Amino acid sequence: MTYEYLYGEIKSVLGDGARAYCQYLLDKNPEELLFDKREVPDDLLSKHAEYSERIRTGEPIQYVFGYAPFYDLYIDCAPGVLIPRFDTEVLAEEAIKTLPENAYFxxxxxxxxxxxxxxxKHREDVFALCLDISDKALECTEKNLKKYGLEGRAETRKFDVFSSWDGLPPLDAILCNPPYVNAKNMMTLPENVKKEPSEALYGGEDGLDFYREIIKKSKNHFKDKTHIIFEIGYDEADALRKLTDGKCVIKKDLSNNDRVCIIRG
Ligand SMILES: C[S@@+](CC[C@H](N)C(=O)[O-])C[C@H]1O[C@@H](n2cnc3c(N)ncnc32)[C@H](O)[C@@H]1O
Structure with a gap:
């Protein structure tokens, strides 16, 4: 089978997903494959047979390939852990620009x-405390920190947002993309998103449980001033303005949707 033919087959099955698939499987963009009449090696064809079958049955492409691009990194991911989204890069970008020198976040x-x-990776002066309730997530975090040689400036710890915060050290900032899907929207998740863990998505009846809890509990946990950067749902900006008595700044993502809420004081 030629690369050109293989691309036609991938495109007919995956549609818009074909570009990402070609990049993962062949490390090539579709434009490079369109008129390529060379034969595809057998080992790539057998990988293609396996991967395309898994994708056909609804498994997200990032789980199949085991990683997802994020910022300028390739983040390892696995079933049971939320796949990083491009939208979340806005939060990371904001933190890279605004964290104080030598911050512990x-x-x-x-x-x-x-x-x-x-x-x-982009702020060599800062230190991280990575917290999650899920063992699988923490395992994944440790793997990714190691992959980029960052484990020396980070600690991972199992932690439930709704438990006591007494054991947490004082912080310079909190970065948080919490579960924020409300009960109504959980009923209509796209099929591929349903393959991700619901604990990583569900934010309570109105989607705001984590924001309320973190805003309340974090009050006594900053070394100096409050500095929280949240990711929010595209329709949650007004709710966050209310929760913070208007003392927040909302930023948009590349699709012009409200995406980040910054609380500083
Ligand atoms: C929306 S995901 C965000 C993951 C990652 N920060 C990202 O941006 O891709 C939310 C994460 O919150 C974790 N989580 C859910 N409930 C929690 C809780 N009560 N305490 C701490 N973490 C929790 C989930 O395990 C999941 O990893």
Whole structure:
């Protein structure tokens, strides 16, 4: 089978997903494959047969390949841990720009550790405490920190946002992409998102449980001034303004949706 033919087959099955698939499997963009009449080696064809079958049955492409691009990193991910989203890069970017010098920050609800890894890589002066309730997530975070040689500036710890915060050290900042999908929207998740852990998505009846808890509990946990950077749902900006008595700044993502809420004081 030629690369050109293989691309046609991938495109007919995956549609818009074909670009990402070609990049993962062949390390090539579709434009490079369109007129390539060379034969695809057998080992790539057998990988293609396995991967395309898994994707056909609904497994997210990032779980199949075991990683997802995030910022300028390739973050390892595995079933049971939320796949990093491009939208979350806005939060990481904001932290890289605004964390004070030598900051000690928490990546709260760290999942794969994508936020901490991107921030630590681009800010060599800062230190992270990565917290999550899920053992699988913490394992993934540790793997990613090691992958980029960042483990010396980070600690991972099992932690439940709704438990006591007494054991947490004083922080300069909290970065957090919490579960924020409300009960109604949980009923209509796309099929591929349903393959991700619901504990990483569900934020309570109105989607705001984690924001309320973190805003309340973090009050006595900053070394100096409050510095929280949250990811929020595209329709949650007004709710966050209310929760903070208007003392927050909302930033948009690349699709022009409200995506980040910054609370500083
Ligand atoms: C939306 S995911 C974010 C993951 C990662 N920060 C990212 O941006 O891709 C939310 C994370 O919160 C964790 N989580 C859920 N409930 C929690 C709780 N009560 N305390 C701490 N972490 C929790 C989940 O395990 C999941 O990893």
């Amino acid at each position: 928490a990546d709260l609800c760290c999942g794969t550790g994508c936020i901490a890894a991107a921030v630590l």
